[in-house]
Amino acid sequence: MPRPPPSPDACGAPPPNSALSRRALFCGAGLLAASAVAPSARAASKVAQRQAGYKPHVSGAARCEKCAQFLPPASCKVVDGTIDPAGFCNFFAPRPP
Numbered sequence: 001m002p003r004p005p006p007s008p009d010a011c012g013a014p015p016p017n018s019a020l021s022r023r024a025l026f027c028g029a030g031l032l033a034a035s036a037v038a039p040s041a042r043a044a045s046k047v048a049q050r051q052a053g054y055k056p057h058v059s060g061a062a063r064c065e066k067c068a069q070f071l072p073p074a075s076c077k078v079v080d081g082t083i084d085p086a087g088f089c090n091f092f093a094p095r096p097p
């Protein structure tokens with residue numbers, strides 16, 4: 001019975017004659033690196049509210065709405081998630097007048 005023709009690998013390269021070609025090795029390394037970097041890049045973009053010591057309501061004058069990092073209506077440049085204008089965290093930086 002004849003064997004079916006070999007199919008291309010994930011990078012579109014024809015199957016190598018040897019068990020492990022250089023192209024397949026680099027392709028696999030690239031895919032592995034991409035999958036390993038993506039979560040850390042995402043995590044590095046913003047800090048979790050808990051890590052920032054975020055509190056949604058504070059009574060003092062130092063509040064998110066007066067912070068240089070605040071992005072109205074309810075976001076922040078450095079802290080992840082929904083941010084209340086009346087909140088506060090350890091990264092508070094007063095907005096210049």
Ligand code: SF4
Pocket residue numbers: 052054063064065067068069070071075076077078079083087088089090091092093
């Ligand atoms: S105090 Fe500033 S840095 Fe902290 S969550 Fe509010 S807007 Fe973001």
